Amino acid sequence: MENKPFIHVQNLSYAYVGEDDRPIPVLKDLSLDIREGEYVVILGHNGSGKSTFAKLLNLVIDDYTYAEGTILVDGVDVMSPDLTDEEVLDLRKNVGMVFQNPDNQLVATVVEEDVAFGPENLGIPQPELRQRVDQALATVGMSAYAHHEPHRLSGGQKQRVAIAGIIAMKPRCMIFDESTAMLDPVGRREVLETIEKLNREEGITVISITHYMDEAARADRVIVLSDGKLLLDGTPGEVFTHSDTLRKAGLDLPQCTAVAQYLITKDLPVHGEINTPEQCAEAILNAWKKM
Amino acid sequence: MTPFINVRKITIIKKTKTPRPNPSAVGTENGAAPAVPIMNQTENPKIRLENINYYYGKGTPFEVKALDAVSLDIHGGKLTGIIGHTGSGKSTLVQLLNGLARAGEGRVLLDGVDIWADPKEIGRVRYRVGLVMQYPEYQLFEETVYADIAYGPRNMGLPEEEIQARVHEAAAFAGVDAALMEKSPFDLSGGQKRRVAIAGIMAMRPEVLVLDEPAAGLDPQGRHTIFQGIRDYNRKTGCTVLIVSHSMEDMAQYCDDVVVMAHSRVLMAGDRDHIFARADELETVGLDIPQITKLCLLLREGGMPMPAGLYTVEAAEDSLMKLFSEAKKNRRGGERS
C-alpha cells in the first residue's frame, strides 16, 4: 500500500448560504486521511454534515461561497476553482457515488442500459462497454435481471443495479450515502454483502455513510461526525468503547456491544472485539467458563 | 373508550410445526375457504379479521394472493406490532383495516361491526381507524404546519375550537414543537416533517391508530422520539395502536402484542413474551430476531442457563449479572468446602 493517502482532507469547513447570505455551518475544521483499499464508515445523526462531506468529495456541490480548507483526491485539489472539465470527469469516474433513494438514481428503462449509462458517458467503445456491463451485473449478482425494467425490482435489487452502474465506470473508490436507509432488512443485507465484496475482492476503497451501528461494526474503520466536527476515529472496537460520547452524538451502540461494555464495567473478564451477537456470545461464554 | 389493557387473557398460540413455504398447499380449494382458527383471539376484540383472502390482479395471469386465510384479533387499547418481510402481506393487511382496500373474501369487524356493512359510510371508518402510511412526510401540502395537521379534523367537519384543541394535543403527542406551527412544512427537517404527518392523523382522534414503518430512515434519536411518542399516546389515550415495522429491536421494546406475517399468512400472534420465546421459529422464516434474543439463544446453546424471552439490553444485563454473581458465590462456596 502507498503511503500517500487516497483522500486527504485538511481543515475543511463548509457552510450553506442561508437567509440574507448568512452562513449555516455544516462542517467544521475537518481533517482526515483515507487510504486506498480501506473500508470506512462515517457515522453521524441526521444533519451531522456527513452527506455534505460526501458531496464535496464528488464535486456535486453548487455553492463554494463558504468552503475552506483542502481536499486532495489522489493528489488532485478538488476545491480548486480552475479544475478542467476532464479533471472533473476523471475525479467522478474514480470516486463513484451511490445515493439513498434507489428510485432517483436509475436513468434508463432497462437494467443493463442503466448500468451502461456511466461508461457510455465516458465514451467507452464496444465491445469493452458490453463486457463492463456484463461484469458489473455479475459482480452484484443481477445478471439474471439484465433485461428487466428497474421499477419492477425490489429496493435492494434497485440499489444493486445502481452499484453496478458505478462499478462499470471502474472507480477506485465508492461512496455510499445512506444507501441502505430506505431498504428492508433483506435489501440491506444484499447491499451490505455487495459492498463488502467490492472492498475485499475488488479492492475498491469504500466510504459508507450511515447511522446504522451494525453496519459500522462490519467496517475496518469508523469515523463519527457530530455537528460537523470529527468526534471519534478508529476501529469499530475502539469507537464503540466510547459509549457515552456516541450517545451524546445521538447514536446507539449495537445492543450486544452495549451488554458487553456493561459487563466490562462490572469487572467481568469479557474481552476482544465485540460487534456482533456471535462475538458477544463467545466473549461471555469464555468468561463464564473461567468462573 | 374502554381500556382493554386489563383483559390480559393469556393467548393460546396454536403451535405450527414448521413454516409453510407453500401456502397454496393449505386447503383453500372449492372457493369457500375453510374457517381458520382466529389468531390472538379475545373477547370483544377492537378489530377482528375473519377469514380474509386478498388477491392482486385476480383473474389475470399475474394473480398474487397477498393474504391467505387470515383470521386475527387485535386487542383494544394495546400496542400491537406487525412484523414480516416485504411482500409478506402486512402492508395489504394495514390497508384493509381502514377500508383503503377491500378484501374479496372475509370480513373486517370494527367493534364487532363489518366496516363494509354500508359502503357509503366507509369515510367514517377512515376517521375511526387512522392510517399513517410509509414516508408520510410526502403527503404534506398545506401552507403551515398547523393547517396541515388540521386538514383531517377539518374534513370531519368539526367546529374551529375543537380543531384547534385537537391540533395542539396531537402536536404535543407527536413531538411537534409549538414554535413550528406557523412555519411551512416544506422548511422542516425530515424527522420534523414525519412528526407533523403523524400528528395529522392523531388529530382525527381515531379509535385505532395504524402506522406503517413510522421510523423508516430516521437516525436512532429520531426513532426513539417517534416510538416513545406513539407509546405515550397509546398509554395516555387508550387508543389501540398498530405498528408495522422491520425493526425487531423496536418491536421488542415498545409493543404489547406481536403479529408475525409470513407468506401471506399470520405465522403467529400473541403476547410479546410468547412470540419472542419462539425466536428460533422466527429465524427459520428468515426474520431477524432482536440482537439480545439472538445473544441469549447463543448463550443457551453454549451452556449458560439464560432465561428465555429476553429482548432488551437492561433485561439481558440483569440476568447476566445474576448468573455471574451466583457463579462467583458457588465458586467461593466450592473453594471453602
Place this chain on the structure above:
Amino acid sequence: MKGFAFGQYYPANSVLHRMDPRAKVICAVAYIVASFLCKNTFSFVLLFVSAFALILISRIPLKVVLRSVRALIFIMAFTAVLNIFWIVDTAEGAVPLVEFWIIKIYTKGLYHAAFILVRILAMVIGTGLFLTYTTTPIALTDALESLLRPLAKIKVPVHAFAMMMTIALRFIPTIMEETEKIMSAQKARGADFTTGSLAKRAKALIPIIIPLFASAFRRADELATAMECRCYHGGEGRTKLRILRYHARDFLGMLWIILFIAAIVTLNILGARFGWLYTM
C-alpha cells in the same frame, strides 16, 4: 389506475417485432404516405387488405388492435357522415340517390365516406403495428434519435430530447405509483375526490397535486446529481450499449413498402385510364 401500461407494446415474436425500429419508423411513414396516395376503389381495397395482412404478420390478436380503433370511432363516424352529406357529384347526369329537403346524397358521397374510413383505419392500424404495438417506447426513442441525428448539425438538441424521453419513460410508472400512494394517504385523512360540485372536486385535488409536484422536483434534483456523478455531460463523446443494426429483414420490409406504393400508384393510373369505378 390499475392495469395501466405505458404505450401499447404487445410482446410477441414476429418479424415486425424483430425489425430495426428505424426501419419501422420509415415503414410507418411510407405506409401513411401510401394511404394518402390511394385514389380509387381498387387501391383502397388493396390498402384495406394490406392493413389486415399486417395484423396477421404481427401475430397480435385482432381484438387488441381493434381496441385502438375503437377510441377513434367517433372521429371516423363524424368524417364519414360529413362526406356523405357534403359531397356533391357535379358530373353530368349524376342523380342523387336520396333527395330530401336540402339534403342530397350521391353515390359518390358514399364512396368517399368509405374511402376515408379505410384510410383512417389503415393509418391507425399501420402506425400502431409498425410502431406502438411491436416496438418498445425506448427502442422508438433510440430510433428517433438516430434518424433525427442529422438535425443536430443545424443545432437541434436531438440528444437532449431523446434523454428527456428516456427519463420520462423511466419515471412515468414511478410517478403513477406515487400518485396512488398520495391519494390513499389523503383519503386516510378524509379527502373525498368523488362527490360534490366540480369546483369542490377540483379543490380536493390540491392535496394531491402539491405533494406530487414537490416530490417530482425532489426526484429531478436527486436524479440530476446522480447523473452528474455518473459523468453525464451531454451527448458529446457518448457511446451506446445498444447499437442499432439493419438486417436483411429490414431492407426487405422497406422493399415491400416500396412495392406496395408502386402497386397503389399503378392501380391509380390504371383506374384513371380505364375509368374503373369511383375515383376520388
